[in-house]
Amino acid sequence: MKNKLIISLIAGLFLFSGTAKADIDATKAEDFVKDVTREGVVEIINSNASQAERNARFEKLFNSSLDLKFIGQFVLGRYWKTATEQQREEFIDVYRKLNVKTWSKRFDEFKGKEFIFKGTSPSSSPEQIFVNTIVPMDQAEPASVVWRVRQKGNDMKVVDIIIENVSLAITARNEYSAFIKKSPDGVDGLIADLKTKLNQE
Amino acid sequence: MKHYITAIALLCTISTQALASDDSWLESYNRAMFDFNMNVDKYVLKPVAKGYRAITTQDIRNRVTSFVSNVNEPVSTINHTLQGSFKKTLVSAARFAINSTLGLAGTFDVADGWGLKKSETGFDNTLAYYCVPDGPFIMVPFFGPFTIRSGVGYAADSVSTPIYWGALNDKNYSAKITYGYAALDAINSRERSLDLLDDLQRNSVDFYSTVRSAYLQNRQKMTSLCKSAGTAPSYDFDFDDEDYED
Numbered sequence: 001m002k003n004k005l006i007i008s009l010i011a012g013l014f015l016f017s018g019t020a021k022a023d024i025d026a027t028k029a030e031d032f033v034k035d036v037t038r039e040g041v042v043e044i045i046n047s048n049a050s051q052a053e054r055n056a057r058f059e060k061l062f063n064s065s066l067d068l069k070f071i072g073q074f075v076l077g078r079y080w081k082t083a084t085e086q087q088r089e090e091f092i093d094v095y096r097k098l099n100v101k102t103w104s105k106r107f108d109e110f111k112g113k114e115f116i117f118k119g120t121s122p123s124s125s126p127e128q129i130f131v132n133t134i135v136p137m138d139q140a141e142p143a144s145v146v147w148r149v150r151q152k153g154n155d156m157k158v159v160d161i162i163i164e165n166v167s168l169a170i171t172a173r174n175e176y177s178a179f180i181k182k183s184p185d186g187v188d189g190l191i192a193d194l195k196t197k198l199n200q201e
Numbered sequence: 202m203k204h205y206i207t208a209i210a211l212l213c214t215i216s217t218q219a220l221a222s223d224d225s226w227l228e229s230y231n232r233a234m235f236d237f238n239m240n241v242d243k244y245v246l247k248p249v250a251k252g253y254r255a256i257t258t259q260d261i262r263n264r265v266t267s268f269v270s271n272v273n274e275p276v277s278t279i280n281h282t283l284q285g286s287f288k289k290t291l292v293s294a295a296r297f298a299i300n301s302t303l304g305l306a307g308t309f310d311v312a313d314g315w316g317l318k319k320s321e322t323g324f325d326n327t328l329a330y331y332c333v334p335d336g337p338f339i340m341v342p343f344f345g346p347f348t349i350r351s352g353v354g355y356a357a358d359s360v361s362t363p364i365y366w367g368a369l370n371d372k373n374y375s376a377k378i379t380y381g382y383a384a385l386d387a388i389n390s391r392e393r394s395l396d397l398l399d400d401l402q403r404n405s406v407d408f409y410s411t412v413r414s415a416y417l418q419n420r421q422k423m424t425s426l427c428k429s430a431g432t433a434p435s436y437d438f439d440f441d442d443e444d445y446e447d
Binding site: 130174175 | 263266267270310318319320321400403404405406407409410411413414415418419421422437
């Protein structure tokens with residue numbers, strides 16, 4: 001009886017870890033990014049809709065495709081653990097809005113461009129994968145754009161975009177950590193500064 | 202020539218290892234120089250770049266970019282050879298010959314249309330190929346961000362262009378040739394980055410940290426040139442799910 005219990009426990013442990021560490025489906029991840037780029041470039045940037053309509057469509061795509069809570073936690077780094085619940089909520093909210101604002105403009109750079117898919121690469125986390133793309137540029141070699149995709153259950157979300165080897169998540173984390181270190185108001189100072197950036201034209 | 206490269210690579214390795222890549226001890230100097238460069242940019246380079254944009258058409262600027270790119274083509278030719286890529290050396294040499302003649306002094310990239318695609322490289326890449334470490338991040342007045350290795354690479358590239366050889370052969374006009382070309386290159390590059398840099402600066406809470414982080418990450422892609430380096434991409438940082446709350 002005792003042996004059976006131990007075997008059941010070990011089996012249960014393996015089953016559990018097997019589920020937790022399930023490898024992400026590479027084909028599904030690539031298809032997911034294809035959908036995101038198609039919607040972003042073809043249906044938003046290249047469309048003839050008004051700027052306000054394009055911004056609204058972009059915000060919807062941004063919110064549904066990116067795991068901003070996950071990214072926000074990484075970006076705030078060690079300060080996430082010490083932040084209060086209110087600071088966390090405020091930070092995620094302003095970070096999301098600022099990213100929607102900046103990226104709806106920056107994505108215009110991809111107008112008329114096409115993402116060429118170059119397969120996937122494994123990441124150090126089994127639930128995440130890199131989807132590799134290149135974008136042909138005018139008067140320059142093609143730009144590399146890598147999408148870090150995370151699978152949670154059946155849901156896929158982008159958790160980082162790496163343009164020419166520059167990770168947006170790492171860059172924001174370095175920038176925000178440096179700011180908080182210098183700011184006498186810490187995380188509150190960062191939130192206040194991001195709000196100012198959000199409200200300026 | 203090979204011994205010369207080996208000696209420089211060895212010298213760079215020793216100096217960059219001695220200085221290590223940790224640049225925290227340079228931060229206050231770097232930040233001061235960054236502020237200085239930002240002021241030079243604000244009051245000189247950016248207004249000139251905006252003026253250049255105002256008085257030229259996109260097509261003229263494309264021709265200038267193509268000309269500057271062609272002037273730098275021999276740098277790629279030399280460095281593809283140093284990296285042992287003989288096919289790329291031949292393509293690069295052919296590109297320079299074709300574009301300098303049929304492409305009207307490089308203002309048109311005729312070779313690209315013939316399937317001879319540009320593959321840019323420089324002495325910095327060659328040093329990376331021989332696994333020379335990058336060294337600390339240094340903000341250089343008037344020139345911007347560098348590491349020890351990129352600084353050595355930049356200096357070597359500067360003396361490998363036809364502009365430098367041309368200036369050597371014509372003492373009367375050498376200063377006009379080199380400074381004229383340097384000014385054209387700087388203004389053209391700045392004009393191309395006007396919108397992106399404005400956007401980054403406007404949305405950044407600590408612009409120095411943004412520039413430093415992006416510059417160093419971008420350089421990490423050269424790590425793959427060194428055969429003995431690992432194959433994991435530099436951006437595969439620890440993004441462990443277990444640390445995060447959903």
